[in-house]
Amino acid sequence: MRRGLMIVLAIALVGSGIWGYQQYQENMEHNIYLENQFQRMFYDMIVDVENIQVSLAKAMVTGTPKQNVMLFTDIMHLSYDAQEKLSQLPIDHSNVSKTQKFLSQVGDLSMSLARKNLDGKPLDQTETDTLEELHNYANYLSQQLIELQGQIANGGTRIGELARKANQQLKETNANMLTTSFVNMEEKMREYPELIYDGPFSEHLKRKKPRLQGKQINQNEIERIAESFVNDGTKYEANVLGDLNDTRMPAYVVSLKPRTGEANHDLTMAITKTGGKVIWMLDAGNIGEAKLSEEQGIQIAQAFLKNKGYQQMIPTYSVQYDGQMVINFAYQQNDIVIYPDLIKVKVGLDEGKIVGFEAEGFLSNNYERNIDPPKITAEEAREKISMAADVSEPRLAIIPTEGGSEILCYEFKAKYKQDTFLIYINADTGDEQKILQMIIKDEGVLML
Template sequence: MFNKRSFLAIVVSIIIVGSTTFGTLMYLDRRDYRIFLGNQYQKYLYEIVTNVESLQVSLSKVPVTMSEKQGIILFSEIWRQASAAQDKLNSLPISHEALSQTSKFLSQLGDFSYALLKRSNSGEKLSDVELKTLQKLTDYAGYLNAQLHELEQEVSQGKIDWTEIKVKGRTLFANNLQNPVDVKFENIGKELQQYPTLIYDGPFSENVLNIKPKVLNESKISLDEAKKIAKNILGEDRVESIDVYSNKQGGKIPVYPLSVKIKGRKNGNLDIDISQNGGKVVYMLDDRDVKSSKLNMKQAIDKATKYLDSIGYKGMIPSFTLKYDNTALINFVYVQDKVVIYPDQIKVKIALDNGDIVGIEAQHFLVAHTERKLQKPRITAQEAKDNVSQNLNIKNIRLSIIPMESLREVMCYEFYGEYNGEKFIVYINAMDGTEERILKILETPNGELTM
């Protein structure tokens, strides 16, 4: 009896000692990780403070700059510091709703500076309005800087622990604002909301963010009409029935989201969105598995070209192709008066087993497409050629319209050529001869990629 008891006691104590040791080790391990994580966050915060401080200083120098050279240096400094700060800020455990305005401020500030950099580079002076805008941005950067300093103080004094925040606000959507950092950034965001609206030549410019798709100018159609259009596009005889797959609808291009049953098919869905304005296909995707490749790219391009023509897209030419998952993706661009209009693009995906159309993507086309009044180029192709590098062995020249980052459209001469066995396209502005862009064409086994 006694022996049994002591045996039990020993077993129990081993277990207790064992699990306590285990627990302690786990705790220490966890503490190490938390300290490590806290240090990382703290490092980011210090760097963000430095970034914002120096971008504020650079901003304040702009009004007293005389030379474009110095301007370029300042703008590139602001651009660099703002994107570094934005990047690091988004690595901190702060909820999106609290952070978004600050993040937007830094993105736009960097983007705006980059646009001004390009302008200074072409010798343009800043306008009075722009100088005023910059002055206001300097003030807001100063405000952000002061707030970040305060936060950094609070963390250093131990009032805020990053790792606590991490545990509480694990997911973006988990809790409403509770932790002090979120509250802080929420307040910063409210203040920053008032910074001036920035319209400039860059991707984050307000006019790009709020672009109104051209297709919205067309008249509305009904759901029944949309179904009829979908049937036409997919082939009357293939369609068994059409349903609506989403009862909600509120995108930039309002659509009828349709889900189509194909005759004699058990699995695999086909979905198609038809725009409420003008009844155009926005996208179509057929998720049927394509198991083999019987067609080659040339046959696929042929099929796709004929198909686009048959559903009413005339004057489209293929620009690049890609091959993946036994399908061929062909990108088409619009041609008006022999000018290639790159903003108006439609992608068509062909199944390489039987040549079916398994995808259409026309969003860009619907946003940009309109019959343009094309200007006459002010310089000749020969004059433009003088601005192309001698190294490029030119194979082909044509006129085109290309979208800049701000979606501004620029007419260019397009020089397709080779250098050192690699292919390039150089775009020369057809109005003033500026070298606008250089694309490199990468030949991959799956198709040609432009970079």
């Protein structure tokens, strides 16, 4: 009997060891996969920045508007792609805000200049001087990223270590080296020239006073607001990391760490000093394989917004990648879609958790508008669209202009052969105000 018990225990011990080894191997494979993903993303970002610098140099020497249109279009896409890669790296968001802003503005300036060249207008001296400064800063950023990549390769630092907080104590020196390098880049990027141009990210629009109102919030209240906003059943410890004062909406940056010691589940958010509203929130936890549908993801995001007091928000379009889904919501007033009042929600499709949130557009622009009735009918607006297109029933929408104003339009979804477009007809003048191509993929819908 005793011997039989010993055999059973031995078998159980061996089985436990095999199971533990399998778990270890699976964790190792998962970590290697994440590391490879981060390394690829980091490398792709460097390539994008290098190509931005090269294309900016070409734009300063070419004299043909046609060639400039091609160059500026490339720069626009490269800038937005580099910004997206940077936003997905496991790096503290507050450390790279200026660099992200730089990439956004380079991309949007390029769009504006491409449109100018389409009209046959050459660059003036001020625009050429601005391009030269931006080229120099893009070159600096490229060199710093290449140097950082070399430090990672030679020093054995893993980008993925920044996301694995469980090993933070053991890897603190290397992790700080990587983060500090980005902070150093940030200090240099603060010096890049202010851009004044007709585009949605231009500095003269950024200086517009937000409509957000409310009392001033102190740090003690900030920690309570942060924990209340997440409210996902996990007990967090909130810490104020610092202030964001050089922004349209001054804010506190707050870190939330689980009290239970859960790994890979730290959150960071920015909360306005006026009114105590969450501008953005990012969950650094790992996202597993998608198990939920697109419809379920939208329902989860809608329920979250309603729970946070954001009523009358309707989903407009979405995109899916790496087990997560980003949904754009616009405010709706009297059945009119208000596109400037925008909120983005990111849902993990593995467990249905809210892993990202951004409401700067809504907090900056939302108010109850006095909307005059349209001066033309929907039928009159329809006549402005090619009869060759298959057009759906329109809806009224307010869209932002690149100069910062708002226009009431009829929004038509039009299909022509294999392509789908959103066409906006000015509801007062009947002019075609804007046209967007909808790129419909398995991952979601993109607008170009």
